[in-house]
Amino acid sequence: MGAPAPASAEPVVVRDDLGRTHAFAAPPERIVSISPALTEALFALGLDDAVVGVSDFCDFPEAARAKPKVGGVTPNIEVIVGLRPDLVLGTGGIGMREFAARMDRLGIPALGFEPNSIDAVFERILRLGEVTGRRERAQQLVERLRHRLDTVTGRRPPGLPPRVLYLVDEDPYITVGAGSFLYDVLIKAGAQPFDGGTTAYPRIGMEAIVGFDPEVIFFADDTPDGGERRLPAWRRWNAISAVRSGRLYAIPRGLVNRPGPRIVDAVEMIASKLHVSHDLSVPVHPPFP
Amino acid sequence: MKPLTLRRTVITLAALSGLLAATAVGSALLGPEHIGLGRAVAILIGRDTPLSDSDIGRTILLHIRLPRIVLAALVGATLAVTGAVLQSILRNPLAEPHLIGVSAGAALGVMIAGLVELPGALVGLTTTSILAFGGGLSALIVLYQLSKVQGRIRPETLVLAGVILNGTLTAGIMVLTTYLDPTRFVGRVVWLMGNLGSLDLGTLSVIGPFLLAGMGLLCLQGHRLTVMTLGPDTAQSLGIRAEFVTRAGLVVSALLIAVAVSVSGMIGFVGIVIPHILRRLIGSDYRLLLPASVLSGAIFLIVADTVARVALSPTEVPVGLVTALCGGPFFLSLLAKRRTMGAA
Numbered sequence: 001m002g003a004p005a006p007a008s009a010e011p012v013v014v015r016d017d018l019g020r021t022h023a024f025a026a027p028p029e030r031i032v033s034i035s036p037a038l039t040e041a042l043f044a045l046g047l048d049d050a051v052v053g054v055s056d057f058c059d060f061p062e063a064a065r066a067k068p069k070v071g072g073v074t075p076n077i078e079v080i081v082g083l084r085p086d087l088v089l090g091t092g093g094i095g096m097r098e099f100a101a102r103m104d105r106l107g108i109p110a111l112g113f114e115p116n117s118i119d120a121v122f123e124r125i126l127r128l129g130e131v132t133g134r135r136e137r138a139q140q141l142v143e144r145l146r147h148r149l150d151t152v153t154g155r156r157p158p159g160l161p162p163r164v165l166y167l168v169d170e171d172p173y174i175t176v177g178a179g180s181f182l183y184d185v186l187i188k189a190g191a192q193p194f195d196g197g198t199t200a201y202p203r204i205g206m207e208a209i210v211g212f213d214p215e216v217i218f219f220a221d222d223t224p225d226g227g228e229r230r231l232p233a234w235r236r237w238n239a240i241s242a243v244r245s246g247r248l249y250a251i252p253r254g255l256v257n258r259p260g261p262r263i264v265d266a267v268e269m270i271a272s273k274l275h276v277s278h279d280l281s282v283p284v285h286p287p288f289p
Numbered sequence: 290m291k292p293l294t295l296r297r298t299v300i301t302l303a304a305l306s307g308l309l310a311a312t313a314v315g316s317a318l319l320g321p322e323h324i325g326l327g328r329a330v331a332i333l334i335g336r337d338t339p340l341s342d343s344d345i346g347r348t349i350l351l352h353i354r355l356p357r358i359v360l361a362a363l364v365g366a367t368l369a370v371t372g373a374v375l376q377s378i379l380r381n382p383l384a385e386p387h388l389i390g391v392s393a394g395a396a397l398g399v400m401i402a403g404l405v406e407l408p409g410a411l412v413g414l415t416t417t418s419i420l421a422f423g424g425g426l427s428a429l430i431v432l433y434q435l436s437k438v439q440g441r442i443r444p445e446t447l448v449l450a451g452v453i454l455n456g457t458l459t460a461g462i463m464v465l466t467t468y469l470d471p472t473r474f475v476g477r478v479v480w481l482m483g484n485l486g487s488l489d490l491g492t493l494s495v496i497g498p499f500l501l502a503g504m505g506l507l508c509l510q511g512h513r514l515t516v517m518t519l520g521p522d523t524a525q526s527l528g529i530r531a532e533f534v535t536r537a538g539l540v541v542s543a544l545l546i547a548v549a550v551s552v553s554g555m556i557g558f559v560g561i562v563i564p565h566i567l568r569r570l571i572g573s574d575y576r577l578l579l580p581a582s583v584l585s586g587a588i589f590l591i592v593a594d595t596v597a598r599v600a601l602s603p604t605e606v607p608v609g610l611v612t613a614l615c616g617g618p619f620f621l622s623l624l625a626k627r628r629t630m631g632a633a
Contacts, residue, residue: 073466073467169479171476172486172487174479197603197604201475203607204604205321205486205598205605207322207349208602210322210349210353211321211322239348
């Protein structure tokens with residue numbers, strides 16, 4: 001574990017994805033996180049006690065569930081102020097800019113992080129380590145994650161990557177667009193994802209799906225048997241390779257949609273489904289050793 | 290406008306039918322995958338020979354484009370004809386299918402479908418469609434009870450109740466959005482903006498006859514609904530059972546709207562734009578206006594859905610946005626033209 005930086009050291013200056021800069025003279029001791037991914041990162045850096053509040057969506061690790069809740073889509077400012085935080089962490093989403101501006105007026109430092117690739121996730125974890133005085137621990141964590149990621153990419157079977165469709169929703173069909181974070185996850189896992197355009201969540205028609213002819217289809221679904229359960233209904237689309245070979249799989253939403261430290265778990269999980277015919281058994285590492 | 294003659298009725302409806310057929314064929318040939326006319330005909334009469342094992346032309350034409358065109362035609366026709374009927378029985382030119390709260394009830398069902406999953410799918414309908422129909426039906430029952438004043442349906446009360454019901458149900462939808470996973474939320478909202486791509490021919494064969502029968506019933510009321518635009522008292526004095534026509538028209542229309550919304554989302558503008566354009570072109574006689582609305586609504590929505598499918602392919606635009614973006618300005622330009630001609 002990295003030793004806490006002494007208070008007399010140079011202030012740590014951090015820039016976030018909203019283009020905001022904050023100088024921290026000492027590591028924050030009371031942190032509120034309204035992003036499930038950053039909550040996971042804070043716990044992974046061993047900052048369990050420093051986290052004083054989380055969003056309604058923060059459900060991992062188990063200890064995060066026990067933390068005081070500050071709301072969901074629109075966090076409750078009053079509750080946050082009541083927790084007397086010296087750092088509030090959020091995403092880089094649309095509402096975050098106004099939210100951060102309000103925090104500024106209340107004199108509470110707020111940072112928004114929105115990584116759009118796995119490399120960016122690692123980089124944000126390192127930055128978070130800087131701010132919180134856990135630089136070494138963050139470096140070790142990222143090193144481990146990078147090693148696991150390299151292991152997955154190193155085991156990719158030769159030949160063309162399989163065509164993969166990832167469906168966020170099915171009525172209508174909604175997939176992920178190139179340039180989005182999830183798209184990078186699929187690429188790293190060794191897939192050739194459906195390119196639905198530049199928007200984050202493009203809506204597509206069955207004709208485009210049949211035309212692409214995916215070899216594997218993933219569904220955002222928290223139930224483990226979600227793939228098999230869908231198979232009977234998908235049988236009518238027998239023109240699709242994935243349907244003929246029964247390669248429909250469920251991937252938990254909370255795992256893949258979160259640009260946090262468990263993202264490598266997601267890559268490993270997807271890769272293990274993709275390359276199953278090559279008998280590639282990817283060991284699942286505990287995310288927080 | 291000249292009085293309605295049988296000759297004019299037949300010519301108008303024949304022309305619209307021809308246009309509908311041409312639109313349907315044109316739409317069937319457009320899409321990301323190229324399917325030529327000759328090939329399409331061969332597939333339809335079951336005489337095609339697949340070009341290769343991976344040939345998907347048949348699947349795309351018969352199982353993707355065809356159900357979608359039929360559904361667009363059915364929903365467009367339903368929205369247009371119910372819009373015309375509601376404008377008559379509520380004696381309100383602004384009346385349209387989404388005004389009376391039934392759509393909002395269905396929309397609430399759609400949002401609930403983002404939180405629960407019904408076990409198994411009944412007759413091929415999705416959880417979303419089933420809950421949407423339930424929501425629409427519940428809203429209809431509430432609306433009907435609220436609009437009865439001393440045993441009679443009062444149009445003013447009905448419109449007022451519909452608007453308030455709409456507002457209340459919309460608030461309910463907003464409450465649910467806070468409980469939805471953000472990625473699920475995208476899908477729900479997109480569904481509500483119009484979605485014609487989720488039914489197969491099997492499901493269509495269940496709801497199609499229902500919608501056609503309902504529209505047929507409404508079209509047979511042409512004479513009565515024309516008289517009803519003069520007001521219930523005048524209609525009564527002319528031998529029309531105004532109260533019965535109001536009730537029957539309301540219930541049949543609302544049931545049709547609930548079914549249409551539950552399989553397609555909230556597609557706006559068809560119900561208000563089509564009847565008004567037709568009134569300007571062919572007059573206000575409901576004996577012609579209603580069947581013409583059926584055909585024109587079908588044409589309009591097939592065109593709009595083709596644009597939605599093809600414009601930004603492979604991404605699809607919600608069809609409700611296309612109808613609003615095309616229908617709105619077109620209707621406004623029609624109003625402006627009338628104004629400069631001094632006829633409006």
